[in-house]
Amino acid sequence: MKNIGYLAQDISILHRQYYKDTREQFNQLELNPTAACILLTIGDYPNITQNHVARQLVVDKGLATREINKMEKLDYLTKQNGVGKTKVLQLTQLGSQVVEKIQKIRTDWWENKFSETGLNSDSPLVSAIETVVESFTAEEEID
Numbered sequence: 418m419k420n421i422g423y424l425a426q427d428i429s430i431l432h433r434q435y436y437k438d439t440r441e442q443f444n445q446l447e448l449n450p451t452a453a454c455i456l457l458t459i460g461d462y463p464n465i466t467q468n469h470v471a472r473q474l475v476v477d478k479g480l481a482t483r484e485i486n487k488m489e490k491l492d493y494l495t496k497q498n499g500v501g502k503t504k505v506l507q508l509t510q511l512g513s514q515v516v517e518k519i520q521k522i523r524t525d526w527w528e529n530k531f532s533e534t535g536l537n538s539d540s541p542l543v544s545a546i547e548t549v550v551e552s553f554t555a556e557e558e559i560d
Contacts, residue, residue, distance in 0.1 A: 460516040
């Protein structure tokens with residue numbers, strides 16, 4: 418059995434392969450992987466703030482801000498003033514359509530990989546990974 422320390426490397430391999438396989442589809446939407454994840458997060462948490470997006474995705478606030486500004490110019494989302502200096506994010510109609518496309522790209526890729534390997538979404542591995550990710554992202558409840 419492989420040392421569990423290799424799990425991070427294996428997850429990185431999956432991550433890179435996913436983006437390699439889907440790069441062209443995301444390019445057609447004028448998105449990179451981080452931007453796609455940001456849109457998905459905004460879709461999952463309406464009225465989320467920029468800071469919450471950065472924390473939820475465990476990305477640098479500056480990177481999140483740059484990507485959010487690009488997507489605002491693409492008319493995928495809007496920023497509105499929140500409490501204090503916070504910016505509240507909402508998907509536009511076009512952004513909602515793009516989120517549906519991103520979800521399909523992601524779902525199709527994973528369903529394909531799972532069917533090729535005989536795994537399914539009920540695999541204990543899936544819930545184990547979700548538990549570890551939640552330990553990083555559940556520090557603060559998102560409204």
